[in-house]
Structures are given as C-alpha cells and as structure tokens.
Amino acid sequence: MSACPICGKPAQDSYSPFxxxxxxxxxxxxxxxxxxxxxxxxxxxxxxxxPPPAPH
Incomplete structure (x- = not known):
C-alpha cells in the first residue's frame, strides 16, 4: 500500500491516494x-x- 502524499500515513482505498x-x-x-x-x-x-491582421 502506498503512503499518503500529504501526511505519509498508509493510503485508504476509499480516499486513494490519500x-x-x-x-x-x-x-x-x-x-x-x-x-x-x-x-x-x-x-x-x-x-x-x-502582428495580427487589422480589423475590417
């Protein structure tokens, strides 16, 4: 399981990757x-x- 990028705790499936x-x-x-x-x-x-073309 990967670590939460904010606090480093193990990530939860329902909040992945947090x-x-x-x-x-x-x-x-x-x-x-x-x-x-x-x-x-x-x-x-x-x-x-x-330069852009002049307006007509």
Whole structure:
C-alpha cells in the first residue's frame, strides 16, 4: 500500500491516494490556492511573429 502524499500515513482505498478526506481536502485546497501551479515558460518566438491582421 502506498503512503499518503500529504501526511505519509498508509493510503485508504476509499480516499486513494490519500489516507482520509482531510488529507484529500488539504490537497484540493493547495491546488485551488495555486500552491501547485506549474510555472509557464514564455516563448520568445511569439514576439517575433507577424502582428495580427487589422480589423475590417
């Protein structure tokens, strides 16, 4: 059985991969707060692209 990624206790099937609803809720809150945000990498090639066409 795997360990809960939040507290390290054994995971429960009903809350997999977490051990409890509390740890599942902690994980959800971290996602909603942006704690798990993946950093974006800006592509300089977009700046060199042609400007958008003018509106008609």
């Amino acid at each position: 051990c409890s609803k509390r740890c599942a809720d902690v994980d959800l809150a971290r996602w909603l707060n942006g704690s798990y945000a993946i950093p974006a990498v800006e592509d300089d090639a977009e700046e060199d692209a042609a």
